[in-house]
Amino acid sequence: MRLISWNVNSIRARLPRVLELLDHHRPDVVCVQETKVAAEAFPHEAIGEVGYRAIEHSEGRWNGVALLVPSDVEVAEPLGGLPGEPDPAEARWIEASIAGVRVISVYVPNGREPSHPMFAVKLRFLEAARERLHELARSGPTVLAGDLNVALEDRDVWDIAAFVDATHVTPEERAGLSALLEGGFQDAFREVAPDDEGFTWWDYRMGAFRRGMGMRIDYALASRELQVRSAHVDTVFRRNNDQGDKPSDHAPLVVELELP
DNA sequence: ATGTCACGCTGGGCGTGA
Numbered sequence: 001m002r003l004i005s006w007n008v009n010s011i012r013a014r015l016p017r018v019l020e021l022l023d024h025h026r027p028d029v030v031c032v033q034e035t036k037v038a039a040e041a042f043p044h045e046a047i048g049e050v051g052y053r054a055i056e057h058s059e060g061r062w063n064g065v066a067l068l069v070p071s072d073v074e075v076a077e078p079l080g081g082l083p084g085e086p087d088p089a090e091a092r093w094i095e096a097s098i099a100g101v102r103v104i105s106v107y108v109p110n111g112r113e114p115s116h117p118m119f120a121v122k123l124r125f126l127e128a129a130r131e132r133l134h135e136l137a138r139s140g141p142t143v144l145a146g147d148l149n150v151a152l153e154d155r156d157v158w159d160i161a162a163f164v165d166a167t168h169v170t171p172e173e174r175a176g177l178s179a180l181l182e183g184g185f186q187d188a189f190r191e192v193a194p195d196d197e198g199f200t201w202w203d204y205r206m207g208a209f210r211r212g213m214g215m216r217i218d219y220a221l222a223s224r225e226l227q228v229r230s231a232h233v234d235t236v237f238r239r240n241n242d243q244g245d246k247p248s249d250h251a252p253l254v255v256e257l258e259l260p
Numbered sequence: 261a262t263g264t265c266a267c268g269c270t271g272g273g274c275g276t277g278a
Contacts, residue, residue: 009278062267062278204265
């Protein structure tokens with residue numbers, strides 16, 4: 001199974017790049033985050049024209065997640081929303097069974113600042129995600145992929161000294177992410193690229209991408225019965241393309257999984 | 261900390277979020 005996780009920062013603004021990604025990688029599933037579109041305005045037709053279909057969970061202006069799957073592949077038991085999540089109105093979780101694997105696309109709250117109320121919401125969301133993920137894993141192969149908005153280790157940010165009093169690197173957030181990995185879940189990128197940088201996000205501002213000021217905050221977490229064949233971050237999609245179509249501030253994480 | 265982007269609302273800049 002070729003699985004891609006990508007925070008697109010608006011699926012309408014990013015549509016040319018999404019179609020480019022589907023054409024280039026021909027993935028079995030794309031876990032999409034930050035679609036930033038209401039359900040009725042989701043670009044189903046354009047995605048259908050290239051042989052894919054979207055299962056989406058949408059809020060409207062903010063958030064929004066989706067799974068893009070080849071049109072001829074059966075998708076079973078799609079479910080939008082995370083049981084026990086702090087704010088069900090924020091569309092941050094969608095899951096479905098694809099080729100016998102329970103696949104989740106998740107967009108964890110940013111948290112803003114450690115002192116902000118949204119920081120506690122972020123931790124509660126991670127806890128609800130842990131409960132649901134481990135419940136699903138008891139039933140079979142499971143992959144959670146998305147923008148987790150946490151850098152697991154110091155080396156997962158460009159300069160840990162720049163993160164004093166910042167979110168994404170606190171012990172509480174890292175504990176929340178580590179808890180997702182319990183029970184044999186594999187951090188797919190680290191599994192096959194233990195010494196690579198693996199940044200997936202660079203601020204649009206200050207030439208951060210050019211200067212290597214990135215973070216590894218997008219992950220694919222695979223249950224133990226799935227073998228990770230390869231994983232890489234496709235940074236081509238963090239640059240303008242030849243037609244001048246703009247990038248997201250995240251690059252796609254491309255993972256190959258061997259099914260049991 | 262911020263040099264950017266995308267949204268809705270609205271009729272072209274502003275407020276919000278990241």
